[in-house]
Amino acid sequence: MVTVHVEPSGLDVEVGGGQSIMAAAEEQGVVWPTVCHGLAECHICFFEVVSGGDQLEPPNRLEAAALLQFAGRSWYDGKLIRLACQTRVRGPVRIRKPGVRRGS
């Protein structure tokens, strides 16, 4: 298990091998904003890496295509953006994703 620390909520999500961050979060009762629920189509689950970016597995084909939608946007210049529904992790990471909260 690897810990993903999510700001600003301060929640820790424990991610198992082969699991996406969002799938792990949902398993642990954490609500992650999404509409397509894992298809890399809605882009709503995206997050910004605060530190530990080198601990992320590289984007798969689906995610790479989705990330093109962030690449040309000046708002995201200089930020490392990934999709939580696709990203797998090797080691601890701090990320920023407003709207992630413990489910009721």
Place this chain on the structure above:
Amino acid sequence: MVMTIARDGELVESPTKHVIPKERYVSQDFFDLEMERLWPRVWQMACREEEVPEVGDFLEYTIGDQSILVTRSQPDTIHAFYNTCPHRGTRLAAGVGNFATGEIRCRYHAWRFELDGANKEVVDRFDFPPTMTDADVCLNPVQVGRWGGFVFINMDPDCESLESFLGPLPGLLEPYRFDRMRFRSYRSVILPANWKSVLDAFNESYHVQGTHPQLLRWSDDTAIQYGPLGKHNHMGSMGKVKHEIRPSPRLGLQPGDYDERELLSVMLDELSGLFLKEERQKVEDLRNRPLPAGMSAMDAYNELRVQMLRGKGGVDDLSDEQLLSSDDVHFFPNVVGPIYPGSTTLFRVRPNGLDPDSTIKDLWTLEWVAPDDDRAMCERKFYPDWTAKDWGLVTNQDYANMAHVQAGMKSRGCTGLRLNPRQEHNVIHMHEVIDDYLRA
């Protein structure tokens, strides 16, 4: 809700209630009835006035297998005719151009006509029987109506007036000053679906959460109201939401979870084709400096927008509220699009020939120009294969649905279309008005 279908060329009531019969989209019989009873009787946007700016200019408008010739005969007079010579039926002109000699001359046997359609010469008329009257040898006229810089045609000599047909639209749309707009771009594309399938994709926002989920980050798709405007339809945001930018409630986000400036910036990137270059620059400016105290990003953006539009002049009588409004309108039967003060993107869809499975979609982007701006008509671009061009994510998503919806409706397992009574009301209303024409 009882809808009609075609059986053996006759209009009959569909045995299926509470669904839209799929035959209305896929059957050749139904398509043929539309060609016989809808298109020849309805007002249609043939072109803009600036497409025929000079005396002698002409434009060919096609609908199905019918070709209509629009001409400017005098500086302020526009005529339209069936595009056929009364001698042998030859089509008189194609595309756009100018009758440089001030007359229309048939290429085949050189019969000549005035720009208003009157016959000028029947070559060797003395050979013809005296029973052939002047009325027999003039061009067969089509009704012309003009509003907001648009030229409408109607093939029905007994049709209602354009004013009556448009009903509440001119009043609602007056602040948008369509007559001050000119083309910024004109693109046409062939899409593999019925003309109504294509229109429907732009006449409801229910599909946004399915087809364009990425837009929900900055658009509250649940706050859109739909409603009929006479024969036409309207789609728009409710009161306060017009001036807010916020995510769809489908995302479950709370106010502190998003930055308005980010949403605004992403919105402009994603819908860049709908915005003017100056507007995109305004958002860049906003991004790079702190907001004045007590002002939201949207307030600041709207203030900049009003300044920009006022800078263009000619809008002194419009309030700030009017300058910040927007409306999505479906002009029955076949034009739909978002309208903003200063610009609009209209989609005109027409059957591609007599094929119920193929549509010509024209994308007209219009914008306000200064009164002394007499810009030339923009280039018209044509894309026979929509996949050959990247239209931007949102449009690509819409176009990608087209072949699937048309093919799926043909399945023996498709028992009709179950439309959302509220969010797809505009589509239902369009079918009802089509039936008014088919039944008449």
